Amino acid sequence: MSSDDKIIQVDKVKPHSSKKKKRRIVIILLLLVALGAGIYWYLNQSVTPDTVSVSSYTTVYVVEGDLTSTTEASGTVVLPNQVTIISTEDAYVDTLYVSEGDSITKEDVLIKFSIPDYEDDMETYTLELEQANIELESQLEQNDYELQTLQLSIDRLEDEIEDTLLDKEKYEALASVKNTYKDSLEDIEDTLESLYESLEDTKNELEYEKTIQSIDINKQKASIKMIELNISQLEEDIEDLNVTSPMAGEILSINEDLYIEGNYIESSDELFIVADRSQVYVDLDIYEQYASLLDVGDPLELTIGTETMNATIVSIGKVASMDSDGLTATITIRVEPETDTTLNPGASAVASIVLGVEENVLQLPRGSYLTTGNQKYVYVVDGDKAYKTEVVFGDIQSNTVQVISGLEAGDEIITSSYQGFISEDVIQLK
Incomplete structure (x- = not known):
């Protein structure tokens, strides 16, 4: 182209x-x-016509205020001045003098025990003592008789010596005049010598007898003393069978075996629990991390049985104990309840303890809307609709829930159950 x-x-x-x-x-x-x-x-x-409509619901407004942080702790009633009386002998019940609930003073006799061997031993010792005293009395009488006999012999010898000396003087005078008396004088001198020897022997025998008698008497007295000591020790042992209270107070419990006379009780058996009710405390276990938030003198609310009362912290433990799960540690605090009610040791107690107060906190009341597991939303009312809104909750204290974020003071929140519209982002309100 x-x-x-x-x-x-x-x-x-x-x-x-x-x-x-x-x-x-x-x-x-x-x-x-x-x-x-x-x-x-x-x-x-x-x-859309498929939007869920809700006609029955309750709402509240988010408010701003102080949030009191509390924790609960459980424990038991304790009586610090309390003793458990233990049997120190294997014995048999004789007489029980007290009943549970009785008020007693220190050294009151609570029960009398008996040991048959003690009774047999006491009878034996008593008979031995009687026999020993009889023997001593008899021995003393016999000794006196023997000493008196020897003394009489000495006295006779001395008299004979004195008479013989007179005869000697007489025959000495005669012998100086006539020699025929010299033989008689020699006989007298021989007799006198024999008498002196007998006197010396008898005196020695007397001293020896005194020594022997003294030894025998001391032995007998020592035997008597030993028997008396045995009796005294046995009396103490029998006295110890009278169980006395080491303190004044109230009989909290009695071993049921003590109510039957003749029952056998072994050494180390528990007999009585005695306590002084003038001081009553409650020991509570709290988590270790809360202990630093508490001080001696802090008040708290205590519930024992059906009674709620005020109490004051009197001591805070210094040693933590691990729970049975091995994951958490607790500290024991001791509180003094303010009540005129008689509290029984070992009774369960629950305490509500204030840990602190946080100011200007957004809050909602607890309600059934919180029963949906790991919930992180609420329904915020806006006109005739409610919109699912993400929130972050903080502490839940008693009937109050802390709101960290997602809401503002004055927001109106549905607090009734969300089960009927839990999957909806928007609901129609009627």
């Missing part, structure tokens, strides 16, 4: 501007379709 033909056949060539125009039209149509779809989706979400 010639150049003239190219110029002349311009109708065979499509203008470039017509293609751009078509593309614009297509884009506009697509935008209109997308816009329509968005409007349709929005209308379906906001005003």
